[in-house]
Amino acid sequence: MKSIDDAAYGAAAGDGNLAPAVEQLRFFNEILKWHADGEDELVFPAIEKVAPLAAKTYVHDHHEFDAMTAGLAKIASTSDALVAARETAALTAVLRIHLDKEDQLLYPLLRERTSLEEQTAIVGGMAAHVPPERTPDFINWFFPLLGHDDRAMWTRVVMGLMPEQVFAGVKGLIQATVAGDWAELTRRIPELDS
Numbered sequence: 001m002k003s004i005d006d007a008a009y010g011a012a013a014g015d016g017n018l019a020p021a022v023e024q025l026r027f028f029n030e031i032l033k034w035h036a037d038g039e040d041e042l043v044f045p046a047i048e049k050v051a052p053l054a055a056k057t058y059v060h061d062h063h064e065f066d067a068m069t070a071g072l073a074k075i076a077s078t079s080d081a082l083v084a085a086r087e088t089a090a091l092t093a094v095l096r097i098h099l100d101k102e103d104q105l106l107y108p109l110l111r112e113r114t115s116l117e118e119q120t121a122i123v124g125g126m127a128a129h130v131p132p133e134r135t136p137d138f139i140n141w142f143f144p145l146l147g148h149d150d151r152a153m154w155t156r157v158v159m160g161l162m163p164e165q166v167f168a169g170v171k172g173l174i175q176a177t178v179a180g181d182w183a184e185l186t187r188r189i190p191e192l193d194s
């Protein structure tokens with residue numbers, strides 16, 4: 001989102017060319033929807049059981065995102081760059097606060113108060129929100145953002161859930177994306193190398 005906001009600001013402050021921001025926005029809106037739908041369906045109900053009321057504030061944020069992304073979806077290359085930059089700046093700030101809150105409060109609660117089986121089901125269910133044809137773009141975006149532990153956790157979960165043939169394709173995508181870090185991933189999950 002920061003990169004989109006920088007592109008929109010660049011357009012507003014410079015030549016008015018919103019094309020780079022618009023191109024990135026299309027994919028980002030999809031990601032945000034997978035994030036929100038996956039959490040609404042799986043994460044918040046799990047939190048509600050172990051920490052009643054804690055999820056409500058996050059649900060509220062997601063409704064705000066719906067309104068904000070609906071506005072952003074209307075931004076085209078021909079839109080007013082200043083209007084676009086104001087909207088991307090607002091979403092960047094709101095999103096940063098939301099994701100920090102989730103990392104610092106929501107996910108630690110989930111880690112502490114749910115079983116590994118429940119967590120596995122949640123990660124698998126979230127992954128299932130990505131349509132198969134969007135998997136290459138998703139992995140390309142997602143894996144560089146993760147540390148070694150989270151890469152191994154996500155890979156293990158989808159490996160256990162996907163049919164072998166489907167996972168073979170995903171494995172190739174992961175390998176190409178993490179490149180030099182593949183050895184570290186196979187050290188953590190030796191079965192990947194078989």
Ligand SMILES: [Fe+2]
Nearest residue numbers: 036039058102
């Ligand atoms: Fe969220």
